[in-house]
Amino acid sequence: AQRVTQPEKLLSVFKGAPVELKCNYSYSGSPELFWYVQYSRQRLQLLLRHISRESIKGFTADLNKGETSFHLKKPFAQEEDSAMYYCAPGADKLIFGTGTRLQVFP
């Protein structure tokens, strides 16, 4: 069965601390992998995708095919990173995780 697990519902850190949002997935074949972010009162938007291998707003995500994980990382969190983050693998359709709320305190 296709499934995405984001084990942390809430992750709270202080500004400047490293952040890792975990994502484990089960998906047949070789899906594309995405992280989406939803800031307060804004639309859901793409943060980054695996195939582009970009660093967006200081975030990176490493694919571990053996563990089927796609954890999102940032070395130094900023207050403006506070948002809801969703991991989403997909081929013809996206499967979203339940999301992790990141709170960055000053």
Place this chain on the structure above:
Amino acid sequence: EAQVTQNPRYLITVTGKKLTVTCSQNMNHEYMSWYRQDPGLGLRQIYYSMNVEVTDKGDVPEGYKVSRKEKRNFPLILESPSPNQTSLYFCASSPWGEGLNEQYFGPGTRLTVT
């Protein structure tokens, strides 16, 4: 401005009264999709469409219908709404080419069925 629009943004209705939530995009995207977002469950896909006249079920299609007669529009139809369809609904679109691309989301429609 390139965007996905949904109407209405808020809707309160009663059980059994048919309703339609419209979704429109002006980016000439082939792929369109509907999701519902519920607390603790994240986003779950209801239906998706890879092009005109092509639709397919997502993970939670029961109680919903869609149509894709034009490329820009992808309405979501609830023939007989029930309280368990109270949710926040999102429409999204993306170009389609060699698999999934970035999805552009609408602002959401908050539906309450009493």
